[in-house]
Amino acid sequence: MFKILRKTAQTGLVTIGYPAAPPVISPRYRGAPKFNFEHFNDPPAAAAACPTGAISVTSTDTSGRVVVDYGLCIFCGQCAEADPSIKITQQFDLAVRDRSALVVTADYSPDSSGSNFELKHLQYGESPSDLEETVKLRIRDVLGRSLAIRVVDAGSCNGCEIEVNSLNNPLYDIERLGIHFVASPRHADMLLATGPVTRNMELALLKTWSATPDPRVVVAVGACGISGGIFGRNYATVGGVDRVVPVDVYIPGCPPTPLALLNGILLAVGMMEEKGVPR
Amino acid sequence: MTFEQILANPGGLFHSPTLNGPDIYVELPGTDPRPLTILLTANGCRIASVFAEDRVAEENRYYVYYVFDQDSDSRYLIARATISTAEPSFVSMAAEMPALNWQEREIQDWFGIAAEGHPNPRRVALHDNWPDVHPLRKDFPVDTVLPPFEGEQHVLRPTLGEGVFQIPVGPVHAGIIEPGHFNFAVAGEPILYLQLRMFYTHKGIEKRFEQLPVRHAVFLAESISGDSAFSHGVAFCQAIERAADAQVPERARRMRTILLELERMYNHVADIGAIAMDVGFVVANAHASRLREMILALNEDLTGSRTLRGMVCPGGVRRDWTAEQVSHALGVVQVFESEFNSIVELIESSDSTRDRLARTGILRPDKARDLGIIGVGGRASGIDRDVRRDHPYAAYDTVTLDVPVYQEGDVLRRMQVRIDEIRQSIVIIRAVESQLAASPFCVPVPPLPPDRCALGAVEGWRGEILHWIRTGPNNTLSRCKIKDPSINNWPAMVEAVQGNIVPDFPVINKSFNLSYSGTDR
Numbered sequence: 180m181f182k183i184l185r186k187t188a189q190t191g192l193v194t195i196g197y198p199a200a201p202p203v204i205s206p207r208y209r210g211a212p213k214f215n216f217e218h219f220n221d222p223p224a225a226a227a228a229c230p231t232g233a234i235s236v237t238s239t240d241t242s243g244r245v246v247v248d249y250g251l252c253i254f255c256g257q258c259a260e261a262d263p264s265i266k267i268t269q270q271f272d273l274a275v276r277d278r279s280a281l282v283v284t285a286d287y288s289p290d291s292s293g294s295n296f297e298l299k300h301l302q303y304g305e306s307p308s309d310l311e312e313t314v315k316l317r318i319r320d321v322l323g324r325s326l327a328i329r330v331v332d333a334g335s336c337n338g339c340e341i342e343v344n345s346l347n348n349p350l351y352d353i354e355r356l357g358i359h360f361v362a363s364p365r366h367a368d369m370l371l372a373t374g375p376v377t378r379n380m381e382l383a384l385l386k387t388w389s390a391t392p393d394p395r396v397v398v399a400v401g402a403c404g405i406s407g408g409i410f411g412r413n414y415a416t417v418g419g420v421d422r423v424v425p426v427d428v429y430i431p432g433c434p435p436t437p438l439a440l441l442n443g444i445l446l447a448v449g450m451m452e453e454k455g456v457p458r
Numbered sequence: 459m460t461f462e463q464i465l466a467n468p469g470g471l472f473h474s475p476t477l478n479g480p481d482i483y484v485e486l487p488g489t490d491p492r493p494l495t496i497l498l499t500a501n502g503c504r505i506a507s508v509f510a511e512d513r514v515a516e517e518n519r520y521y522v523y524y525v526f527d528q529d530s531d532s533r534y535l536i537a538r539a540t541i542s543t544a545e546p547s548f549v550s551m552a553a554e555m556p557a558l559n560w561q562e563r564e565i566q567d568w569f570g571i572a573a574e575g576h577p578n579p580r581r582v583a584l585h586d587n588w589p590d591v592h593p594l595r596k597d598f599p600v601d602t603v604l605p606p607f608e609g610e611q612h613v614l615r616p617t618l619g620e621g622v623f624q625i626p627v628g629p630v631h632a633g634i635i636e637p638g639h640f641n642f643a644v645a646g647e648p649i650l651y652l653q654l655r656m657f658y659t660h661k662g663i664e665k666r667f668e669q670l671p672v673r674h675a676v677f678l679a680e681s682i683s684g685d686s687a688f689s690h691g692v693a694f695c696q697a698i699e700r701a702a703d704a705q706v707p708e709r710a711r712r713m714r715t716i717l718l719e720l721e722r723m724y725n726h727v728a729d730i731g732a733i734a735m736d737v738g739f740v741v742a743n744a745h746a747s748r749l750r751e752m753i754l755a756l757n758e759d760l761t762g763s764r765t766l767r768g769m770v771c772p773g774g775v776r777r778d779w780t781a782e783q784v785s786h787a788l789g790v791v792q793v794f795e796s797e798f799n800s801i802v803e804l805i806e807s808s809d810s811t812r813d814r815l816a817r818t819g820i821l822r823p824d825k826a827r828d829l830g831i832i833g834v835g836g837r838a839s840g841i842d843r844d845v846r847r848d849h850p851y852a853a854y855d856t857v858t859l860d861v862p863v864y865q866e867g868d869v870l871r872r873m874q875v876r877i878d879e880i881r882q883s884i885v886i887i888r889a890v891e892s893q894l895a896a897s898p899f900c901v902p903v904p905p906l907p908p909d910r911c912a913l914g915a916v917e918g919w920r921g922e923i924l925h926w927i928r929t930g931p932n933n934t935l936s937r938c939k940i941k942d943p944s945i946n947n948w949p950a951m952v953e954a955v956q957g958n959i960v961p962d963f964p965v966i967n968k969s970f971n972l973s974y975s976g977t978d979r
Contacts, residue, residue: 182807183741186800193748205755209762230674255677255768256776267762330634334659336975337636338684338765344634344728345754348747362632377978378604379585379658380637383629409678414593414602415662434684436764 194352198445202438204269209256211270211431214247216285217298220264228261231402231409243287243296249273250281250405253433274430274443278421280304281405281429325357326448329367329391333384333420334377338434339401343371345437358444364390369447372424373400375407376417388424396447399426400440402433409433460531464501471497472537480532480700481913486539489574490549491524494537503528503535504830505551507924508558509939510565512596514543520571522548523939525913525924529842532849534913536926547572550579556949557830560656560977561941568594568664583657583978586612593665600665614653617643622650625960629658633964636974640963647959652952659978667938668930672698672772672906675935679925680767682940683976688721688766689918690940690976693925696851697914698772701929702903708853709897710774712890715853716787717757717766717775719883722919724753726876726883727798729971733873734805736965737814745801749794756790759783774900788891795884802877815870819954819966823865831950833921833943835970837875839867839950845917856893857886867954872969879919906933920944920973942976 195202204210219225222245226234233251237244259265275281282304287296330343346353347360361367364387376384388397399420402408412418420426430443461482465472471494472484486494495505507525514520520541527534541548550573552559562573563582570592573579581588587607592598617624622645629637639655663682667675679694680687692714699706706714731746754764760783761769769775779787805811821831823840832843844861846854862878864871906929914925921943930936947970955966 182804186745186804187741190745190748205758207760207762208758209768230670230677253677253767254763256762257768260776331630332636332659334661334975335636336659336681336684337973338681338687338767340634340636341685341765345747345751348751349744350748350751360634364630374659375661377659377661378588378607379660379978380629382607383637383658387630403681409681410661410663410666411601412603413600413662413666414591414598414604415660415665433681433767434765 193349195350208269209254210268212258213266213268215264216301221262225258225262228257245285247283249431253402271439272442274446276428327361327367328369328371329361329364330371331387333372333374333380335374339373342434342437351437367391369396371398372420373404375403375410376423378415384423396427397424398428398447400430405429461535482535484537486537489539498526507941508561510569511937520546547574549574550576553577557946600669614641617651621645638974648957649955652955657978659975663979667935672933683973685725686918688717689916689923691770693914693916693923695770695772697912697925697927700912701910702906704903706774707898710899712853712894713775715890716887719887723880723883724750725919726880730876732968736968739811742805752794773903778899818869818962821867821950821954825953829949832946834875835947835950838864838871840865845915845922849915853890857889869969942973944972944977947972
C-alpha cells in the first residue's frame with residue numbers, strides 16, 4: 180500500500196490541460212493536409228498519390244475541378260510528397276456536424292493565355308472558423324454536466340479503439356470532463372461508432388442504436404466510420420456509419436488522435452441541447 | 459534437419475521442388491496433403507497456414523497452399539495442391555489439427571472449395587445469413603452489393619445437463635474492444651465450454667488487395683490490425699521486396715527493427731496494465747497506460763503517427779531520422795526502462811495480484827503443441843518459437859535473442875513473457891541504434907514482374923504474421939493472403955477458460971489479447 184502511494188506521489192500530475200489550455204503537439208505529427216488552391220501545382224499527381232481517393236480531379240478543355248474530401252483522408256502525407264504545394268499541418272480539430280463540411284470543391288477555368296488553369300470558385304462545406312467558436316463555447320458548457328458514451332466497433336481495424344482507450348489514461352483522463360464510457364447502450368447518451376460497418380455488424384449496430392434511449396447522439400469516428408476509408412464500400416462492408424444510422428458528428432483521422440476525439444465529442448455535446456436533452 | 463534432408467526420399471509424396479527466392483515450393487500429386495504432412499510433422503515441422511488461390515482464368519484450376527516451417531531451417535516450405543474446377547474439394551486435416559479449423563472453412567466460404575471430411579464444415583467467415591456467394595473467386599466483383607440479409611440462424615451447439623445454462627456475450631462487448639460472440643456453457647460459476655463466433659469484422663481485405671496498386675496497398679496492410687499496423691506493413695513490404703528482388707538498405711532495416719520493437723513495447727505494457735486491472739489493481743494500470751502514452755508520443759515524433767502508420771514502404775521507410783530524433787528516442791527509452799522496472803516491482807510486490815494470476819487460465823504445453831499455438835500465448839506454454847530468431851528479417855540477424863519460454867501456461871506466465879520481452883526490446887533498440895550507420899533509408903523498388911510468389915514473415919507482438927502474395931500485371935497483386943497470429947490462437951482461449959470461473963474470463967481473454975480484425979480481415 181505504501182509502495183503504491185509513494186509511486187503515485189513520485190509521479191505527480193501528468194494530465195494535459197486541453198481543452199482549457201492549448202495542447203502540446205509534436206511538430207512531426209501528420210495532421211490535416213492544407214491545400215493552396217490558388218497555386219495548386221499538380222492536382223493529378225496528388226490525386227494519384229492518394230490511397231483512398233480523398234483527392235479527385237476531373238477536367239475538360241474548358242474547366243477543371245478538384246474535390247478534397249477530408250472524410251476519406253487517412254493522413255498518410257502522400258499527397259504532399261507528390262505535390263510540394265500541399266503542406267501537412269498539425270491541425271487535429273477537424274470534427275464537423277455535417278458530412279458535406281468535410282468536402283472542399285475548387286473549380287478552375289483556363290486563364291487569358293489559355294495555357295494555364297486559374298481558380299474560379301472555391302467552396303467549403305462549412306467555415307472552419309465558425310466551427311472553432313462553436314467548440315470553444317461548448318467546452319465551457321460541458322464542464323458543468325456529464326455524458327455517458329457507448330463505443331460500438333462496427334468492423335474497425337482496432338486502431339480507433341486504441342485511441343478511444345487512450346482517452347481513459349491519466350494524460351487525457353476524459354472523466355475529469357464528466358465524460359465516461361459505459362458498458363451498455365441503455366446507459367448511454369452518445370454512441371461512438373467506428374469501422375466501415377461490415378455486413379456482419381450491420382444488424383448489431385442497428386440494434387445497439389435502437390437500444391440507446393432517445394435523444395441520442397451518434398458520432399462516426401475515423402475515415403472508415405465516415406466513408407469506409409481504405410476499405411471503401413465492398414461486398415463485405417456498407418461503407419460508413421451514416422448508411423445505417425443517422426450521424427450527428429464526424430471525426431476524421433486514421434485513427435483520430437485522442438485530442439481529435441476529445442474535440443469531436445465536445446462538439447457533439449453542444450448538440451445534446453438541440454436534441455432536447457434537459458440541462 | 460534441413461528441408462532437403464527431410465525431403466531426400468520423397469516416395470511419391472510430392473514432385474518438382476523448386477526454389478523461389480529463399481523459400482521451397484513443392485507440388486502435391488493429388489488433393490490429399492496428409493502423407494507429406496505426416497512426414498514433415500514427424501520431423502518437427504508445423505503448418506503455419508493454409509490458403510487457396512483462384513487460377514481458373516489462367517490455368518483452369520484452383521490451388522490450395524500449405525505453409526510449413528521448422529526450427530532448424532530459416533526457410534519456409536510451401537506445398538501446393540492442384541484443385542480441379544469440377545466439384546472442387548481438398549482433403550481436410552482439421553480433425554487432427556484444430557489450428558486449421560477456421561482457415562479451411564474460410565477456403566470453403568470464400569472460394570467454394572469443399573474441405574472434405576471437415577468435422578464441422580459450417581460457414582465461418584461469411585455468416586449463415588449470407589447468400590450463396592464465394593467472394594474471393596475472380597469472377598466475383600469486389601463491389602458487389604448483396605441484398606439485405608434475412609434472418610439469423612446460426613445454431614450453437616447445445617450444452618445439456620442438470621443446472622447447466624448458457625451465457626451469450628457479444629458481438630458488442632461491455633468494454634472498448636472489438637466485436638465477437640462468446641457463448642459460455644456454465645454449471646454454477648465454472649465454465650464448462652466456450653463457443654466462439656467470429657468474423658463480425660470481416661471487411662473483404664484480401665479481395666481489396668487485388669484492387670489496389672502496390673503503393674496504395676501498403677496502407678491497406680497497415681489497417682489489417684490497428685495495433686499491429688507496423689508489423690503488418692513490414693510483412694507486406696518484405697513480400698513485395700522479395701518478389702522484386704530488392705535489397706533494403708541497412709539503415710532502413712535497423713530503423714524498421716527499432717519501430718517493430720516500439721510497437722511491441724506499447725502493446726505489451728498496455729496488456730500488463732490491463733491484466734493487473736482485470737484483477738482489481740487499477741493503479742498499476744494507470745501507470746502502465748502512462749508508459750504506453752510515452753511510447754505513443756515517441757512514435758509520433760519518429761513517424762508522424764502514434765500508431766506508426768505511413769512509415770514503412772517497399773524498399774525501406776518513408777522518412778529519415780535526424781541525430782536529435784534518435785537521441786531523443788534513446789532518452790525516452792531510458793526513462794521508460796526505469797519507470798517500467800518500478801511498475802513491475804509494484805505488481806510483483808502485490809501478493810493478491812499474483813494469487814489471482816497464477817494457475818488461472820492454464821494452457822498446458824501438450825495442448826498448446828496439439829493446437830498449434832504461437833506467439834506470447836505459445837511461449838508461456840512451452841512453445842519455443844519466435845520468427846525474429848527462426849526466420850530473421852530486418853536487422854534481427856545482428857542481435858542475439860533470448861526467447862522467454864515458460865511451461866506453466868497460466869495468465870501470470872503470459873504476463874511474464876511480456877515483461878521479459880519488453881526488457882529485451884530495450885536491449886535490441888539500444889544495440890541496433892548503436893549501429894545506425896549513415897546509408898540511404900529507402901531504395902526504389904523496380905517494377906514488379908508479374909506472376910511472382912513471395913512470402914513475408916514478421917514476429918508481431920502477438921506472434922507470427924505471414925503475408926503471401928502473387929504479383930499481377932502493372933504493379934498490382936493477383937492474390938494477397940494474410941495470416942494474423944490470432945487465427946492460430948483462438949483455440950487456446952477455448953482450452954484455457956475451461957474450469958475457470960466466469961469472472962476470470964476477462965483477465966484470461968486479456969492475457970491472450972487476440973486481434974478480431976486480424977482474424978476476420
